[in-house]
Amino acid sequence: MTAIKPIFEKIDLDFNFKEYTFHSGINELDDFFYEYSSKFIQYGYSQIYILRNDETPDVMGFFSLSSSTIQWEESLGIEKITRYVPGILLGMFAIDERFQRKKFGSDLIKKVINIALKFSKEVGCRCVFVDSLIISETINFYLNMGFKFVDIPLGKMVIKKLVNNEKIERKTIKMYFDLYKIQK
Ligand SMILES: CC(C)(COP(=O)(O)OP(=O)(O)OC[C@H]1O[C@@H](n2cnc3c(N)ncnc32)[C@H](O)[C@@H]1OP(=O)(O)O)[C@@H](O)C(=O)NCCC(=O)NCCS
Numbered sequence: 001m002t003a004i005k006p007i008f009e010k011i012d013l014d015f016n017f018k019e020y021t022f023h024s025g026i027n028e029l030d031d032f033f034y035e036y037s038s039k040f041i042q043y044g045y046s047q048i049y050i051l052r053n054d055e056t057p058d059v060m061g062f063f064s065l066s067s068s069t070i071q072w073e074e075s076l077g078i079e080k081i082t083r084y085v086p087g088i089l090l091g092m093f094a095i096d097e098r099f100q101r102k103k104f105g106s107d108l109i110k111k112v113i114n115i116a117l118k119f120s121k122e123v124g125c126r127c128v129f130v131d132s133l134i135i136s137e138t139i140n141f142y143l144n145m146g147f148k149f150v151d152i153p154l155g156k157m158v159i160k161k162l163v164n165n166e167k168i169e170r171k172t173i174k175m176y177f178d179l180y181k182i183q184k
């Protein structure tokens with residue numbers, strides 16, 4: 001078996017989605033990729049980046065990026081300048097099931113942070129934001145990558161409920177990565 005040589009690229013409206021296979025196991029994310037990505041690119045709502053296999057028609061992972069702000073909170077540990085903190089939203093993000101747990105996700109998060117750092121030299125951008133799905137593996141993944149909960153008490157409550165297998169009403173929780181951690 002030959003080693004995979006992943007190609008990382010930003011896609012445009014010419015990208016032929018039908019030629020590629022992608023299945024993350026989360027319908028909402030797969031549907032976004034196939035049904036909505038083009039519209040988001042066309043109307044300037046997001047840019048979409050993929051990791052694909054150079055030899056087979058497989059998309060190994062993808063993410064979408066948009067500009068965004070969140071309301072400043074004491075617990076963010078970020079200096080308060082105005083009511084809103086500027087950043088980049090990692091809107092959609094998934095790795096194909098066949099390629100999960102092989103560090104492709106970690107590599108893509110590093111790409112996201114690099115893009116955000118470059119962007120921050122041109123436009124004010126302090127953080128990368130994500131609305132993480134409330135799934136233990138996903139939250140652990142973001143925590144491992146250096147993301148924090150925007151609302152720490154809520155984060156603690158969600159983790160406690162996940163550990164105790166209790167029902168959680170919400171589907172996502174907001175997390176952020178502070179780019180100043182790297183810049184300083
Ligand atoms: C979450 C996701 C993006 C992680 O990408 P990945 O390539 O599978 O993760 P990595 O191999 O880079 O894992 C890095 C670390 O995250 C944690 N992690 C990732 N997947 C995990 C799992 N299924 N179970 C437990 N820990 C996990 C581990 O700490 C792992 O390090 P380790 O393998 O050395 O223990 C991917 O599994 C995925 O697409 N899941 C479904 C969709 C999703 O949740 N998307 C995020 C939407 S907000």
